[in-house]
Amino acid sequence: MLVYRITKALYADRLVASGGAARWNERNQFVIYTAATRALACLENVVHRSGEGLQENFRVMVIDVPEALRVETILPESLPTDWFDFQQYDACQRLGGEWLRQGRTAVLRVPSAIIPNEWNYLLSPSHPDFSQIQLLRTEPFVFDPRIKV
Structure with a gap:
């Protein structure tokens, strides 16, 4: 299965995690976020x-x-109804942190908070199976200038 990560070119040559907090992990929990x-x-x-x-x-x-x-997969049905809301980060972080601490798998499939029925994949660099996950290549990526943030 191929998964994708868009990052600044400076960080695109290796699979590393920053340890910064995000939806499915707390600060100092090292996880690489990718998408389907x-x-x-x-x-x-x-x-x-x-x-x-x-x-x-x-x-x-x-x-x-x-x-x-x-x-491993976290299904949306197993989450609070408003799990995608920023106020629910702690609930999601608990689940992701538990997965990471228990070392059950190198990959955790989680629902996208942006697009229903789409999936993100978290990779755990500390899991023994992580060595089987390979960065195949990088490709140039330019955000379309019509995207307004």
């Missing part, structure tokens, strides 16, 4: 970089998750 499609990866950047701008040099990271690798 380039389009979803683009929207995630538009939403999360709104104050930062989209004019820098970006790349799409094309990442291979071997089909044989087990993937």
Whole structure:
């Protein structure tokens, strides 16, 4: 399975996590966020970089998750009805943190908070199976200037 991450070119040559807090992890929990499609990866950047701008040099990271690798899934039905709301970050962070601490899988499939029925994939660099996940290539990416943030 291929997953995608759009990031500044400076960080696109390796699979590393910053440890910054996000929807599914607390600060100092190292997780790499990826998306099922380039389009979803683009929207995630538009939403999360709104104050930062989209004019820098970006790349799409094309990442291979071997089909044989087990993937855990958090289904939307198992979450609070307003899980996608910023006020519910703590509920999502608890679930992601538990997955990370227990080391159940190298990959966690989570629902997109932006597009219903779309999926993001979290990668855990500390999991033993992470070594099977490979950065295949990077591709240039330019945000369409008609996208207004």
